[in-house]
Amino acid sequence: MTTHLAENRPDAETLKAFENDLNNIREETMAKVGEKDAKYIRKLIRIQRSSDMLGRVALVLGFFNPLFWIAGIVLLALSKILDNMEIGHNIMHGQYDWMNDPHINSRKFDWDIWGDGGSWKRYHNHEHHTYTNIIGKDRDYGYGLLRLSDDIAWRPKNRFQFITYFLLSSFFQFGIAYHEVAGERIFAGKRKEKSSLPISREALKHSFFAKIKKQAFKEYIFFPLLAALISWPMFFAVLAGNLIAEFIRNWWTSSVIFCGHFTEDAHTFDEKECENETRGQWYYRQILGSSNFEGSRNFHILTGHLSCQIEHHLYPDVPAHHYVDMAKQVREVCAKYDIPYNTGSFVQQYWTVIKRVAKYSWPTEEEQKVAVS
């Protein structure tokens, strides 16, 4: 149910003080950003590239012993998860642009997933991060497939949305690629009157297909064929290994992202209420619309620190591995101003996501009454 900001929001004075406190956390953290961060991201990139190469070799060595094949899948999935989450997502948010490095910057980087980096930045960084959880504006809300709030009218197909959710997570990389170019608009011709996009539909279509072709060539043709040189059945072994690694990555990223915005207590908003927001009001909405989950350091890294979704939404361009420390401070600030801060264990949060998907599979009581009458 959409949160009425005007009624719930603290008064202007409190919000101003709240804004200052949050700005201070940002400034204190940014003052620390430097050589350590450069070393950190380079180290992670080295781990990811090594695990990519080792994984591909191990899959082929599966010819000698299937344990290698399993190790290969794990390494390849690890490489893709690190590349997509802690490395790609964060670099493309501009978190490391200050390094002035020719390869580690938001303009150049592209990730190991079907979705084209340029299109993702255009849509995600702009629309999702500006209009977080505003129904009708933030297309990430349920990805246009799931009904996760009663602001969206119930339709009979929602009864099956658990199946939709299962399919979306399994083919998440396709979902994201299609979604970020607003596939339903550029392919099905659902045109918006006024396009806010800075590039043409043709350019969007082109980058959509160009990236998928490259990825499909790599995972389903090139590496399997290379393995087939040893013995032809290896083609299928490597192909299957690649598909399974992608499947693991798809479920992982999907689950992490769902826990960030679709937990039981994550709020949604109305477009009109968000016009001309002050920074403090914007911060407030970002906190209400996001949720965190807790875990060990390595766990945070595997989520790309989206486990600190709240901090990510407050400070999208601060190097993400600072989020864990920032979270402690943000939580204190929220407690001080009596602003809800949504966090829990991964299992707890994920459980509430499942409940939410289930709950909105069915119409509200009012809708049921209307339907009956």
Added chain:
Amino acid sequence: MSASTNASENGLKQQGWTWFSQALTQHDTFSGYFQPLIQMLLPQWTTDAYRAQIVDVRDEMSDMYSLVLKPQTGLLDRIWPEFKAGQFIELMVEKEGRRTLRCFSISSSPAYYEKTGLIELSIRIQQKGRITPWIRQQLTIGSLVNISEAQGQFVLPESLLQGPSSEKLLLIAGGSGITPFRSMLQQVHSQHLKGSHALDIHLLYYSRDAQQVLFQQEFEQLEKDCAGLTISFLDSESDGFICSDHLQAYCSDYYQRTAFICGPSPMIQQARKVLAELEVAKDKIYFEFFGAAPLEIENSEQGVVLFQASDKSIVSEKDKTNTLLEQAEQQGLSPVSGCRIGVCHQCICKKKSGVVFNTRTQEYSDTGSEEIQLCISVAQGDVVLDL
């Protein structure tokens, strides 16, 4: 096969290779993908620059030092290309995790590089600078830096280096602007030793005061060794800046000469004005701005924003706070943009030089080349954008 089919074939091959690399690594080149791993073996190795080792750091004066660099020639190193006397390079150093670039003229000659494999950069310490004092403190003998290939059109005329030439030169140097001339004169000298041709070069060398003249002994020696080379040492404190009297007094046949000017920008403007007044043709005057961009931001009342790729420019007043994005749009350019509040990073653009103020972080940028967000950047003085 004609040259054009050859070129287009090469282009196709290149495109194919880039596609292949993008497909397998999401990078335009394989080396880009493997760079972080290669760096484990070869520190500072990078796809877009050359590695050079600091062989010596030499203090020339109280606020001036020379770096002696050896471009690396290892198996995996790309070979640093040849340079011409008078050209400059970008020196890239990583300070607090951040790559910073500065341009410096090479102060030694190509002949010296051929013989020893070394080049020299002579650097003035900018008192309030972020980089030049830091380099002097941080870079020790043996450490590695990145350099670009040599660039710039401020070079000796080809005719002079190839054989007997009637071309006469007038060189005007101000302070540390002497460095490209050191390279040129050393080059001329080494050819002179090989017993080649007569030459006629006159150098007017302005220094801040008579006590500290960079490379004085060396230049005096050069003058002795090379017939046809004349050097006038001038002291701006007692002699004043360049003026028509100086030209008439020290080099009365200036009008027959091709002029090369290098020094701080006020000095260059002054020299160009004097030469123009004396009716020296524009195409016979070459100049090179020198030193870091002005550090006193408060002093610049207005600046020019140059959109280099589209060859457009706009004058920005200091009290106006239009962002670079707005200014670009005023000029009819349409750079990619998004949120316009500094969140989405779509309007990132390469700034080639100049200082900008970031309205989001409330910080001033570095003077060198780096990527900036147009929608939250306001020019402070002259700025050159790759747009």
